[in-house]
Amino acid sequence: xxxxxxxxxxxxxxxxxxxxxxxxxxxxxxxxxxxxxxxxxxxxxxxxxxxxxxxxxxxxxxxxxxxxxxxxxxxxxxxxxxxxxxxxxxxxxxxxxxxxxxxxxxxxxxxxxxxxxxxxxxxxxxxxxxxxxxxxxxxxxxxxxxxxxxxxxxxxxxxx
Numbered sequence: 590x591x592x593x594x595x596x597x598x599x600x601x602x603x604x605x606x607x608x609x610x611x612x613x614x615x616x617x618x619x620x621x622x623x624x625x626x627x628x629x630x631x632x633x634x635x636x637x638x639x640x641x642x643x644x645x646x647x648x649x650x651x652x653x654x655x656x657x658x659x660x661x662x663x664x665x666x667x668x669x670x671x672x673x674x675x676x677x678x679x680x681x682x683x684x685x686x687x688x689x690x691x692x693x694x695x696x697x698x699x700x701x702x703x704x705x706x707x708x709x710x711x712x713x714x715x716x717x718x719x720x721x722x723x724x725x726x727x728x729x730x731x732x733x734x735x736x737x738x739x740x741x742x743x744x745x746x747x748x749x
Contacts, residue, residue, distance in 0.1 A: 590624050597629040599680040602695055609699055612734055613706050618662025620670040625709075627702065628677045635679035650686055651701040652677040653708035660711055676705035703730050 591610045593603045610625055630638070635648040642652065657671035678701060680694075687697035704727050714720035 590622060591627065592625070593627045593629070595629040596634070597631050597680045599629070599631075599684075601629055601680055601698065605695065606698065606702055609702055609734055610706065612737065613703055613730055614673075616730060616733060617706075617710060618664070618668050619659060619673065619710075620662075620668040623659065623670055624656075624672040625706075626675040628675060630677055630679055632679055632681050635677065635682065638677060648679050648682050650679060650682045651705040653705040655709045655711070658711065659709070673706075674709045676702060676709065678702065678705070699734070700727065700731055703727050703734075 591607045595601055632648040638652055639645050639649045654675040656674040659669045659671050659673055662668040683697045683701055684694045687694045707723055712723040714723045
């Protein structure tokens, strides 16, 4: 189950975030009933979380809080169930970063949602090798999502 709470005061496409999270869960072979919480917050709240949990000043773009330490499922095996955890996103920070990364604000939010999601599955980027794996997987998921979204849009337009 994917739960989204927008406490940021910003307009965000919550349906798209939920669809992307469900897509990522499927791609990473996580059971569709696994619990995932997505919280959108303002900069002050994010700065407080960032300091409290990471001992770092100021707001950040995304924080992840894994719960049951689920890992990606394996082909042909039962998909893991349980609580993935919480992803906290700050739309105003992601909007600013979008310009730097060359993405749209929604594209940056999508990218960071996947980044946070992969952290919940145990991926990290502290070491160069880990970084290459995590960012490569984030890019692959974004590419697959965008391709899937385009196909879905094309199919809907064909039916109209």
